[in-house]
Amino acid sequence: MSLTAKDKAVVKAFWGKIGGKADAIGQEALARMFIAYPQTKTYFAHWPDLSPGSESVKKHGKTVIGAITAAVEKMDDLIGGLSSLSDLHAFKLRVDPGNFKILSHNILVALAVNFPGDFTPEVHVSVDKFLAALSAALADKYR
Amino acid sequence: MVEWTEFERATIQDIFSKMDYESVGHNALARCLVVYPWTQRYFGNFGNLYNAAAIMGNPLVAAHGTVVLHGLDKAVKNMDNIKATYAELSVLHSEKLHVDPDNFRLLADCLTIVVAARLGSGFTPDVQAAFQKFLAVVISALTKQYH
Numbered sequence: 001m002s003l004t005a006k007d008k009a010v011v012k013a014f015w016g017k018i019g020g021k022a023d024a025i026g027q028e029a030l031a032r033m034f035i036a037y038p039q040t041k042t043y044f045a046h047w048p049d050l051s052p053g054s055e056s057v058k059k060h061g062k063t064v065i066g067a068i069t070a071a072v073e074k075m076d077d078l079i080g081g082l083s084s085l086s087d088l089h090a091f092k093l094r095v096d097p098g099n100f101k102i103l104s105h106n107i108l109v110a111l112a113v114n115f116p117g118d119f120t121p122e123v124h125v126s127v128d129k130f131l132a133a134l135s136a137a138l139a140d141k142y143r
Numbered sequence: 144m145v146e147w148t149e150f151e152r153a154t155i156q157d158i159f160s161k162m163d164y165e166s167v168g169h170n171a172l173a174r175c176l177v178v179y180p181w182t183q184r185y186f187g188n189f190g191n192l193y194n195a196a197a198i199m200g201n202p203l204v205a206a207h208g209t210v211v212l213h214g215l216d217k218a219v220k221n222m223d224n225i226k227a228t229y230a231e232l233s234v235l236h237s238e239k240l241h242v243d244p245d246n247f248r249l250l251a252d253c254l255t256i257v258v259a260a261r262l263g264s265g266f267t268p269d270v271q272a273a274f275q276k277f278l279a280v281v282i283s284a285l286t287k288q289y290h
Contacts, residue, residue: 035268036275052268105252109259109271116260121177122195124256128178 010126026065028110078137090141100135154273159219168212169205171254226284233288244286251278
C-alpha cells in the first residue's frame with residue numbers, strides 16, 4: 001500500500017493546516033494512548049508522571065510529532081530518512097512494532113477531534129497510509 | 144463476564160442517547176469503505192463505489208450505515224450480556240454474510256473517529272477508552288460464533 005503522488009500531496013497540505021497545533025496533537029495522542037491502551041505505559045515506567053497534562057507527556061508528545069512532521073518532507077524515501085530513528089527503536093528502545101499502529105490510531109483520533117472539518121475520509125486514508133509507511137520504516141532495522 | 148465501571152456505563156448510555164444515527168452511521172460506513180477499500184468486497188450490489196465522493200453520496204451506503212449503527216442498540220441495552228445478545232448476529236455474519244472478523248475492528252475504528260469528530264473535546268481520553276472497550280466487547284461477541 002505505497003504512497004501515491006496524491007497521498008503525498010494530501011498529507012503535505014493537511015500537515016500545513018495543522019501548523020502550530022502539532023505539539024498539542026502529539027501531546028494529546030500520547031495522553032489518549034496511555035489511557036485507552038494502558039499496556040503502552042510499560043515503556044515509560046521511568047517517568048514520574050504519565051498523566052495527560054504532565055511535563056513528560058507534553059515534552060515527549062512534542063518530540064514524537066516533531067519527528068513525524070520532519071518525515072512529511074521525507075515521504076519519497078522514508079526508510080532512508082528514518083534510518084537513525086529506526087536504529088534507535090530497534091536496538092535501544094525495542095518498542096514492539098505493534099505499538100506503532102496503536103499510537104497511529106490515537107494520532108488519527110486527536111486529528112479528528114481537533115480538525116473535524118478538515119479530517120475528511122480522503123485525508124484520513126492518506127494520513128493513515130503515511131503513518132503506516134512511517135511505522136514500517138521505523139521497524140525496518142528490527143530484524 | 145465483562146466488568147463495567149459506573150463511568151463506562153454512563154458514558155455509553157450518554158453517547159448513544161445523543162447519537163444522530165442517520166448521520167453517524169452513514170459517515171462511519173462510508174469512511175470505512177474509503178479508508179479501507181477492500182471492505183467494499185461485501186457491498187458488490189451497492190452500485191457506484193468508485194471514489195470517495197461516490198461512496199459518500201451513495202444512498203445505499205447511507206441507509207446501511209444507519210442499520211449497522213442501530214445494531215449496536217442491543218448492546219447498549221444489554222451491557223451485562225452482550226455475548227448472548229449477539230449470538231444470532233454472529234452466526235449471520237459468519238454463515239451467511241461471510242465477513243472476515245478483522246473488518247469489525249476497521250469499522251469500529253472509523254466509528255470512533257466519526258464520534259470523536261462530533262464530540263470534539265467532549266471525547267476525552269477516558270470517554271475514548273470507554274467507547275473503545277464497548278466496541279471491543281461487541282466485536283468479541285460478533286466473532287464468537289465463527290468456526
